[in-house]
Amino acid sequence: MLRAGVVKRATTLADGRELLYFDDPGTTLGPERAIDSRVLDARGETATMRLDVLSGDWITVAANRQNRVMMPSADADPLAPQSATNPSEIPSLYDVAVFENRSPSFGPALADALDGAPAASNPPRGLDDLEALGLGRTRTSVGRCEVVCFSPEHTGSFGTQSVTRARTVIEAWADRTAALSSLPGIEQVFPFENRGEAIGVTLPHPHGQIYAYPYVTPRTTRVLESIERTGADLFSRILEFEQRSERVVLRGEHWTAFVPFAARWPLEVHLMPHRHVADLAETTDAERDELAPLYLRLLRGVDALYDTPTPYIAAWHQAPVRRGRDSVRLHLQLTSPRRAADKLKFLAGSEAAMGAWAAEVAPEQGAARLRAAVESIPEVRA
Template sequence: MKRTSTRLADGREILYFDADDGAARAVVPDPRPLDASADSCEVRRDPLLGDAVVIASHRQGRTYHPPVDACPLCPSTEGRASEVPAPDYDVVVFENRFPSLAGDNGRCEVICFTPDHRTSFAELDEERAALVLAAWTDRTAELGARAGVRQVYCFENRGAEIGVTLAHPHGQIYAFPFITPRTTRMLATVAAHRARTGANLFDEVLAAERAEGTRIVLEGEHWSAFVPYAARWPYEVHLYPHRRTADLTTLDDAARAEFPGLYLELLRRFDRLFAAAAPTPYVSAWHQAPVAGEGRADFALHLELFTVRRTADKLKYLAGTESGMEAYMNDVRPEDAAARLREVASR
């Protein structure tokens, strides 16, 4: 892999990741007359729950469902300059023009998986998926080393049903100045289990799913994917490396090599769930340990993938119990979801 860093017209960083480490990447200047990037993000703390909440009012003006010929994530062409000045790329990462977090309050980056606007992650080949994994790892290491950053979160939202406003295949990378509420709850549960039993709860969950088997979706030599016992979403899969590790930077070479093929198969199965309504909208989220501090050694890197679609013509909306009280009600039995995801395996 070759990484090339440069700047956009308003000072934001952009990084090109090329699969060929000997590739000659010509740095193309950004010709747009952009003002210096500005933001008004603020982190506030909920006094009752203790959760951090980000206030980012400037994001009201962000780009919203542009036509294909005005996509800001496609490579630039003659007469049309985008967020990516180069005429082509393999994988590219750049600071978000409309960030939720910036300056002392962290950083938000966009990662484009391919220059092809009309494809998806599931349609990438294994070499490109491996390059995306390398880019995620690079950003986790670099952002995690920044002063004030507590946790790095790599994720992809796909589909208008999820709320995506740009159709180009892309994800985001957030460097949080706080540990996210979901991770905070995981850490507390894992710490309590360690104090009570002396064992690691992540290890026990993975071992139990592999031994019981009914919720396993697919399994490799170094990874297992399963529908969790208490899944919140109609179709939800958790993907764990067999060797527990805190984050992407410490993932071993064997697991790193196996991941692309296994992850692509998982995404393709999601698209086959509702063939008449493909592509399936989803959220794909890497859960990583905080960059430092108590609890990091016991945390297990894993990916959580879920869709808001429950049938070909029905979506799972968060009802009052879920959005108001965080008490989830799932319409699909986890064991049935796992069986269906096994049925749609590649032949």
């Protein structure tokens, strides 16, 4: 159930993909939305996953993503509301909109061929099947990829939104986390925002994405292994350790932002709830109410570090659907390769090939700079 006065309205696009409108509380938009009258090709076949037997990682081969739109002008923005000259993905003016990606890495087919999508010919057969090693193993990339539009405006990011709009997006994230987690074949749900061309963003429109994976991701698998070796209260101990350090950037009643002890990136900050919650769907009204302005202030502090907006990946790590629910804690990991106003960190041989990182910025130094930047930002109010 949606909270904070947010209203969800469901419809479908011309090719059968789901489109959801999330209306702000007190929205000026009416309840009726235009029908998508475009003539679109049928949805393509689902991508295929191949197993890397050396690492145990599944690699999706999604050739349909080669032809994505690259940095269009405002009058050709595929995430803007449709107009007479722009046959975009969203038929009506909106506050927040969520729809199935037209060029997904996972899906559109699920194991039971929901919503008329083509049936998966070789779906995963559970986690035990996906964890088995062997040469030449393939599976259909069942799952779902969604686009989350934070605003109908052509440019911006999450950090440029109002508190009310940020709260609506948080409701959308929580709603979609619960809905996608309940779909057959889904093992983990990941909301994230890519910001900036240096990250590889292809659209300037303020938006993020949500991936629903058919497996537990490699990063989370490593976290589960660490929890097994050190104890189920690992995240609680991490939070207590960081809160006692000089690396805290921002702290509220329900959330703490900190630069982690072993930060890899020149700019890296984590945001963690004070109590254990497995995902955004488990957060309370009070936690969501505080998260909206606190997260906005953190992002605006990131942008206050330099004269131009900073590229970043904002990744909401959530517990898998069926594993580690009592031990893997929801947390945000925001990372940027920007190490100076005009310099980026590139992953060279040791880091890219071997995963052996070398940090150029001491975490304490990075925390001090970011904390000062955040403190320069007035408290964000509705």
